[in-house]
Amino acid sequence: MKFNVILFENFETLDVFGPVEIIGKLDQHYKIEFYSEKGGIVRSSQNVRVQSIPLPEMGEKGVVLIPGGFGTRKEVDNTPFIDALRQTAEASQFVLTVCTGSALLARTGLLSGRRATSNKMAFDWVKEQDKSVLWKRKARWTKDDRYYTSSGVSAGIDMTLGFVADRHGIETAERIAKGIEYLWNRDADDDPFN
């Protein structure tokens, strides 16, 4: 299955590469690729320049990961990008967001009536993107049907391990966490930052 990561200028570095580290341990199941609206090099807020493919060339869907970061402030108003995001999310089996990535997904309308979370510092701004979402401030991550949303930055790692546990069993998630010497917070409701 494809694991398609969406990039945009000023994405948050760890929002992307925490989940990618986890999913990369399951290369028998997932092929990771990176996409952006126009393709080419995309730069994170921490000056990481990553090569990406234009979104229209995605082809096979599967899982889509939408990170957050400072760039979301601009991208929520980028209508062609939000439209492309909606089409991608609709055609995907699973949609994962990290941090303020849920603001972008909220703008597509697909989170309406669903439980979702985001990071603490930007929470009020995120809520404004779609007030019909059942925003949950206290959550390490949320799962509602095929939508997973995590709270701030590092929470994306815990959520992705949770996604792995749901799909491949908790032993698989535990083995990956141990392999990267990571203490997994496995309880989606245990939010130490609220």
Added chain:
Amino acid sequence: MKFNVILFENFETLDVFGPVEIIGKLDQHYKIEFYSEKGGIVRSSQNVRVQSIPLPEMGEKGVVLIPGGFGTRKEVDNTPFIDALRQTAEASQFVLTVCTGSALLARTGLLSGRRATSNKMAFDWVKEQDKSVLWKRKARWTKDDRYYTSSGVSAGIDMTLGFVADRHGIETAERIAKGIEYLWNRDADDDPFN
């Protein structure tokens, strides 16, 4: 100060981008840049393609970060690369390694007689790279003079927060950890994976 990250084919994604996430929060102090032996696009084991500058064009030194990953198995025998790494490390104020990055640094000879650690699964192989290093299996990270080495993958985040605490005070490290909703293991000797 420059924060120079060394990349090579099949580096481990989170070894690089955990520390980069932390240091990126101190952009008033550090300018992050990415280097590789020949420059251009370098690919991690998790298919992240990152743009880099050739090592000889580094210019200003400062902090150098050496990640680990599967690619270290090949790079320990790449003499021109190890030589360039030695020159870079010698000219830098601080040298940080994550996971099997300490195997590369060990090969330069600069760790001889110094305390260092690495990840658990590759520990015996890492030790062989230079037996005169004071290898310490049980450590989240080690600090010996200007050399910081961390244990596996995620430990690089804790070590980098420790580096920040040493240089900029523990409150700064705690503020960054909280901002990215990360539970920092602040005790270098508390190694939950040993």
